[in-house]
Amino acid sequence: MEDIYVNVDPLKQTESVTRVTQLSLSSGIRQNSSKRSIKRWHFYSFVFLGLLSVSLLTGLIVNCILNHGRETLVDIRQNLTECLETSNLQISSLTEERNQLKANVTKMSEDIARLHALLPDVCPTGWEKFRRSCYLLSAQSDSWDKGREDCKRRGADLVVIESPEEKDFLARITNKYSWIGLNDSEQEGIWKWVNGAPLNFTFWEKIQPDNWKGEEDCVHIADHFKWNDLSCSSSNLWICEGKAVKFP
Template sequence: MTKERDRLQSRYGSLSAERDKLQKMLNYGFQQCLRYFVRNSMSWNKARQECRSKGADLVIINSREEQEYLSQMVTGEAWIGLSDSAEEGKWMWVDNTNMTTGFWWQGEPNDYEQKEDCALIGSKFAKDKITTWADYPCEMELRAICEMKAND
């Protein structure tokens, strides 16, 4: 009985922590969006077209909490809705807003060989699940994270 009680108390603690995490995400506006992964790998532009064909767009990350959450969800690498294609060094979201807070991996963005204009989020870069962005060539084929805003 004691082992079972301890197991249940431990499980209760885990569930309580998960509930608190989900509540925190709701408080930061996560309830206003549906996010999903594009299963097939494709270029940044094709991924964006795929998202838009479903009434969504590539994900925009506006807070540390959202970054932490998405970093935990990504296995490998996935496109996000950020690029400096229009003007080198000026990172813009797909909704045409400036990037104000970045979560770049050390040494990124680096525009390696002047060919990297699209941003990804990647678990292979992360030690802390915060600094997980890198710039890559937009033609590279990766999965993507789409985001659909909830109707008000």
């Protein structure tokens, strides 16, 4: 037995031990490397799964928000549409009410006008009424111009006689000399009433008008209610004429 071990070369024995040791180390290194690789793979897998879970959760949250947002927008649009329809209905109703009120006001105005037309025409106290006019004989005498000024202050003017019937009515009011609203002051011989109307009806005295002394431009009622031209500065009574008004 001793011979067997003695014959073994020490150098070779050392090399064998070294080789075995290297193999053992290499195997250990490979085993450690494999373990580290497995651990690294587990780590990466865990990270990947974590990121995937986060991504899926985020996707779910975003999808939920978007769906909720779409539902909210739809609700808002529906509410606005309903409000608009309600407003249109209210506007239409108000328009109908306004038109009805306008129709009622128009009818009331027409009714008032018809009732007003049925009311009698009246004259102020102290005035005489003939047809639709009122007449007043002055209480004092003055010139033609002063007489006209007085009539205007009363909202009237010197009388305009347009028919024999009106002349006969005035004859019952006065039998005194009284100014009427007739003159040819603008152009000699062209007689006009104070309201601008032409002279279509006359009731002159004989040989009148004569423009005596070239200064008779105004007309007054003389004897028997005949007309005579006279100087406008002469003093006479006057007759005012105004429109009768509806009883208030």
